[in-house]
Amino acid sequence: MPKISAIGVLTSGGDAPGMNAAIRAVVRTAKYYDMKVMGIRKGYEGLIHGDIYEMSARDVSDIMHRGGTILQTARSAEFKTPEGVKRAVSTARYFDIEGIIVIGGDGSFRGARELCAEGMPSVGVPGTIDNDISCTEYTIGFDTAINTAKDAVDKIRDTATSHERCNIIKVMGRASGSIALNVGIATGAEAILIPERGVDFTRDILEPINRGKKRNKKHFIIIVAEGVADSGDLEARIEAETGIETRTTILGYVQRGGSPTVVDRVYASRMGSYAVELLKEGMGNRIIGVAKNQIYDIDIFEGLDVPYTIREDLIDLSKILSI
Numbered sequence: 001m002p003k004i005s006a007i008g009v010l011t012s013g014g015d016a017p018g019m020n021a022a023i024r025a026v027v028r029t030a031k032y033y034d035m036k037v038m039g040i041r042k043g044y045e046g047l048i049h050g051d052i053y054e055m056s057a058r059d060v061s062d063i064m065h066r067g068g069t070i071l072q073t074a075r076s077a078e079f080k081t082p083e084g085v086k087r088a089v090s091t092a093r094y095f096d097i098e099g100i101i102v103i104g105g106d107g108s109f110r111g112a113r114e115l116c117a118e119g120m121p122s123v124g125v126p127g128t129i130d131n132d133i134s135c136t137e138y139t140i141g142f143d144t145a146i147n148t149a150k151d152a153v154d155k156i157r158d159t160a161t162s163h164e165r166c167n168i169i170k171v172m173g174r175a176s177g178s179i180a181l182n183v184g185i186a187t188g189a190e191a192i193l194i195p196e197r198g199v200d201f202t203r204d205i206l207e208p209i210n211r212g213k214k215r216n217k218k219h220f221i222i223i224v225a226e227g228v229a230d231s232g233d234l235e236a237r238i239e240a241e242t243g244i245e246t247r248t249t250i251l252g253y254v255q256r257g258g259s260p261t262v263v264d265r266v267y268a269s270r271m272g273s274y275a276v277e278l279l280k281e282g283m284g285n286r287i288i289g290v291a292k293n294q295i296y297d298i299d300i301f302e303g304l305d306v307p308y309t310i311r312e313d314l315i316d317l318s319k320i321l322s323i
């Protein structure tokens with residue numbers, strides 16, 4: 001592939017803390033190599049409609065520590081159509097963009113794959129709090145999100161102890177239990193409900209609570225991933241079957257905001273910079289990933305076909321430690 005000297009960068013899908021650090025790394029690395037870099041606002045929507053501007057190294061000053069994304073983000077219905085993709089590519093060419101870096105999650109990468117298929121070299125940088133992209137061990141935003149959730153659960157634990165209550169805390173993650181599993185382990189939850197495992201009320205809730213009661217536990221923390229079906233009646237059912245007063249907290253969008261942790265800033269910096277290096281050498285059609293703390297890249301078509309798995313070892317660990 002010929003070398004590339006003008007690139008575009010966009011953020012797409014749900015925002016994630018650390019996206020700004022990734023944008024900064026893309027812009028600064030491109031400028032370091034004297035490449036032209038165009039910021040595309042509001043994801044694929046902005047690409048289709050030409051909401052695009054040239055960025056300088058100074059445009060990304062003072063953003064590393066901010067949550068959200070300075071380029072903003074959107075979920076574009078138009079881009080899901082073949083006409084939308086064609087329009088996006090012709091707009092990119094109009095702005096002399098030769099390659100695009102897409103910072104986002106699984107859905108955004110499927111969009112990047114469409115761009116590649118239409119002849120626009122693209123590179124995906126994983127940015128989603130869900131950590132649910134199969135071809136990478138890490139996605140930007142996950143560490144900040146689980147730390148935010150951990151802080152909230154620690155606070156809820158204080159009041160749970162005072163009142164000897166059971167507290168259900170619902171965390172984000174779409175169809176993945178990754179946030180729930182990690183937050184559950186980090187906060188010593190008695191039960192963690194994740195979609196990958198399905199929910200058996202007796203096995204996953206009644207038994208741990210009854211075991212805990214026998215061991216004189218004063219409170220019960222249950223972490224529920226949002227992808228778990230029918231979690232709505234849990235509170236009433238737990239009260240009815242155990243006699244323990246139960247309350248529910250839905251953490252929601254608080255998990256998507258806030259200043260990114262060092263882990264997210266560093267991964268974002270490494271991955272954003274790596275993406276530019278690839279395009280500079282004319283290597284499009286890639287997804288950036290992390291494996292054993294090393295940044296690597298994989299073909300976008302192959303990467304999106306890697307089957308999703310949850311860490312079974314963490315599920316086992318959570319059971320051992322919650323007795």
Ligand code: F6P
Pocket residue numbers: 014105128129130172173174175226256
């Ligand atoms: O993908 C990130 C995420 O926050 C998921 O955890 C959640 O299911 C979804 O986005 C919510 O999306 P929206 O911002 O469209 O409500």
